[in-house]
Amino acid sequence: MEGKELDLLIQKVAAGDNAALERLYRETARGVYSFAYSFLSNHQDTEDVLQSSFLLIKQKAYTYRRGTNARAWMLQIVKNLALDELRRRKRRGEVELDERSGVLSPDEGSSALDYMMSKLSSEEREIVVLHVYWGYKHREIAGMLHLPPGTVSWKYSAAIKKLEAFREDV
Amino acid sequence: MKSTDFFKQLNEEIDAHVPPLPDALKESVRADAPVKELFKEVPAKKGFRRRWVAAIGVAAAFLLFCAAAFGGFAWYLNLPSVTLMQVDINPSLVLVLDRDFKVEAAVSNNADGDLLLSDGEFAAGLVGLSFERAAVQVTERAAMSGFIDLENEGSLDDYNEVNVTLTSNGRVLPAREKEIREELTQYFCDQGVYLYAEVHTVRDHSIKEETYKQEEQLTYRRLESREALEEYADRAVYSYAEELLLDAFYKFDLFEEIGALDRAIRSHPDNTYRRSWWTISSGQTGELSALCAQMKEKLTVLKVFYGADFTERTTVSEWGYMAAEKIYRVSLSLVDLDALRALLREGCNGETFGGVENISVRLNYFGFVSNDLFQNVVTELFNGQITTLSRLVEDVSSLLLTRAESLYSRFSVLYRAPRSAIGEEAYAAFLIRIGK
Secondary structure, eight states, X not given: OOHHHHHHHHHHXXXXXXXXXXXXXXXXXXXXXXXXXXXXXXXXXHHHHHHHHHHHHHHHGGGSOTTXXXXXXXXXXXXXXXXXXXXXXXXXXXXXXOTTTOOBOOOOSSOHHHHHHHHSOHHHHHHHHHHXXXXXXXXXXXXXXXXXXXXXXXXXXXXXXXXXXXXXXX | OOHHHHHHHHHHHHHHHXXXXXXXXXXXXXXXXXXXXXXXXXXXXXXXXXXHHHHHHHHHHHHHHHHHHHHHHHHHHTOOSOEEEEEESSSEEXXXXXXXXXXXXXXXXXXXXXXXXXXXXXXXXXXXXXXXXXXXXXXXXXXXXXXXXXXXXXXXXXXXXXEEEEEESSOOOHHHHHHXXXXXXXXXXXXXXXXXXXXEEEEOTTXXXXXXXXXXXXXXXXXXXXXXXXXXXXXXXXXXXXXXXXXXXXXXHHHHHHHHHHHHHHTOTTOTTOOOTTTSOSOOOHHHHHHHHHHHHHHHHHHHHHOOOOOSOSHHHHHHHHHHHHXXXXXTTTOOHHHHHHHHHHOOXXXXXXXXXXXXXXXXXXXXXXXXXXXXHHHHXXXXXXXXXXXXXXXXXXXXXXXXXXXXXXXXXXXXXXXXXXXXXXXXXXXXXXXX
């Protein structure tokens, strides 16, 4: 979805337009879900974060400043909530994080989502999700993740190569 | 399998988990929205006008009653109309809080604060956060930019401290102090970083919201006079040059340490075939195992700081390291390291580093530092910006941004490295060590 369209939808949500909220949900829920899942690696918690994110987006839409970066504003909300959930889990001692590589280790299975989680590093996942689901250009992702643009392009191609091996591996 | 097929399956899986928009979400009231916005889009139906007028009348009366009641109640409780939360680490920021103690704006108080807020995305992310979360985020950002020593376990004279002061024109409950202190302590214990949080509340009737809130919702202090700007630019450039030099020595020492460890591993009596870390079997014990662990640690640092990954235990990886080390050494063959160590001791300033008379010093410096990640910036310094202050003054904001980015990219990696959480007993021992 184009940034301008997203901008307009959030303004409408701020004005209490439920149809706009439904459209925003329809257009971005997949992106929100994949972005949150890339942190949490768990469907139950991701669904909770998805709902909390849209609740917060609705409640805070009036604080969004028109013409600024709507995608970044939404992603910041989702990221904060996902990190809060991770911290809660960490306090409960539930985080399964391979400390060396940052690769989460979910249950092995034939699911594409789990495959992506187990084969890509956290940075590669973030790059793939931001590019595929949020339409960010490599140059923009480079700015967001404080990486050189060439590194982002390289990591993206490497990640896609790994994902292409999906059927052979499972 | 094509990547498009992969994403097709991925989409199907995600769609299976994404529930439809819950009705409860559609009905939820935007509790924080200004009252006028809640009423803005409500359509008035024809034929019900009279009933609406009556309803609006009742609502208005109710709102008036609430406003009066709240005003009286607020006066009774002496609730603040403005609260400022100052967070001092070395960067100093003032966060303007609303009545619900959520952040409305962030203002920098010093040059290091400018550094933190130069990342617009970070600054914008603070707005709307609760005060205790904002205190954590600012402190974490400072840690990620190198302002907190992650390895410092604390002693009487040297420990990590964050000072938070809540200044308000009304009454701030003491519980707020406790909330901030506990949130900061708990959070950084979880991160494995020893940090002491000092929190105070101050009542000041003279403070006004307008002092800090300007036209832009988010702003940071700007250096006003040209003299102040020049002085700042001068200091910033020299201290930046010094940071680069320090970092280059860090890299140099890292190669030295890896070389020493390699020699120690190869010559260890338990290492019968004189193998290197890359080729020795991983089931070593005792001293040799400890040396191998240190080697792994150093190579990981090389990887995260300098992007050179030789952590795989293979012959190819070993050859790669040897080649990289050789190239690095050759590039330093003309560098006078003693002179650069002396420069680091004396510090970079106009006398030791600036002007035409120090061209040879800067040539030597460039030869050493340009091996580093910050090559672009060093090239700019070398190209004469360091001697043309007026140009630097014009460029000071971009310099600030570059410096912020380079600090963040380096120290955030270190901050994210895994550390063991600090337990209650260990934290209590830390408090005793620092005399609290």
